Amino acid sequence: MNQITMPMLPQMNDLWQKTLNWQPDESQQQKFQLLYELIVEGNRSLNLTRITEPMEFWEKHLWDSLRGITRLLPANNSAEKNSELPLDSVHKVIDIGTGGGFPGLPIAIALPHLSVTLLDSTRKKITFLETVVPSLGIENAATLLGRSDEIARQPQHKQAYDLAVLRAVGAAPLCAKSALPLLKNGGLAVLYRGNWTVEEETELQRAIEHLGGTVESVEAFTTPTSQGARHCVYLRKVVQQFERPVR
Template sequence: MNQITMPVLPQMNELWQKTLNWQPNELQQQQFQRLYELIVEGNRSLNLTRITEPIEFWEKHLWDSLRGIARLLPANGNSDKNSDFPAPPVHKAIDIGTGGGFPGLPIAIALPHLSVTLLDSTRKKIAFLETVLPSLGIENAAALVGRSDEIARQPQHKQAYDLALLRAVGAASLCAKCALPLLKDGGLAILYRGNWTVEEETELQSTIERLGGTIESVEAFTTPASQGARHCVYLRKVVRQFERPIL
């Protein structure tokens, strides 16, 4: 039987550097390639992603994941890159609704000193991620099955994270309700969005005020290969969550 040759991801070092002022080292390149291979293999039995072409995978899963935390990446030739974002130190992150591991896995690869929890309510996807982590040699991430509202009641997770990541989870107001109870005071939630409207921002503002959060910034950008429209919405946890539940 002929062995199927897996396509090789483009390295895109110039684009990494130009757009994020960062590029992966050799080990990280190898981990990205292996992650791509595992996702394509896993897709045969699990609905992980429809994005499997190499350049599209690079742009929409790797680059897009890291664009949201660009100012946390180690600067290449820019010493003040991280000076204003986020304000408190970032040690623990949670990727809510991680699915196939995005954006959490690329972030764990790019930031090996960051502890990343990959949360999803689908047990099969978490079981898949539990096989992926050792295959990639990732020791700074762990997979967790559950719903955000359930684990937010557990002492080890409630107000325990510096950073919450939400990509393709649902409406922005729902994302805020999922993320803010898990964040420490001063923690940051990053909502990965496609388009972004004034109506969405108005609805989100009314929601997060009741949860003790504020919209810190909204960044609009385009993806480097296909020129797709993207937004990242940054929410800051400013006060402790109210004791009464938010329905």
């Protein structure tokens, strides 16, 4: 890798603070830079992302990844404000269809106390991530090769996660069907979307009722530099009690 010609990511500390009430420390900023360099290098042989310009990478891969879990970032996590997802209740996270490692790797860097599983069904991408994780020097991320429906049938993964994140995976009902079987009761799935409509929400709610899920909230926002429209859809895994008929 040519370290001399590799462009530097913008620091953006003021914008981090203004928009997420958080900013990376020096070590985290260095990891973000190294992640950027590794992605650009990996892009030469793998189709990881079309986003390689430094500012665009910062906004659409780093900032966007963390915007979906803003309520987990330390400065934002007060019992009063975020009682629906207190920090101490989240330990295990799964990034379904992680691709080049987003949003899972930025989450792992920003929140090193979490255990983050990077799941993808494409062997080449998992092989790439198996080199990225140790290169970043993080110990709280692990890769997993497979399809979410197959993984969810394995005892060590079924209903084993507190949080699932899905970005650019597919239609919202498909995302929900991928995530909910992997979540513990009370767990949360975050669907990263661009535009979002009432019709989509109605379709999603109808599709997930039998899976024990409900649409808890939808947050609309714009990206901080390009002003792009974004939505995060939060799904809650709920406990359903079914009464057995008396015979």
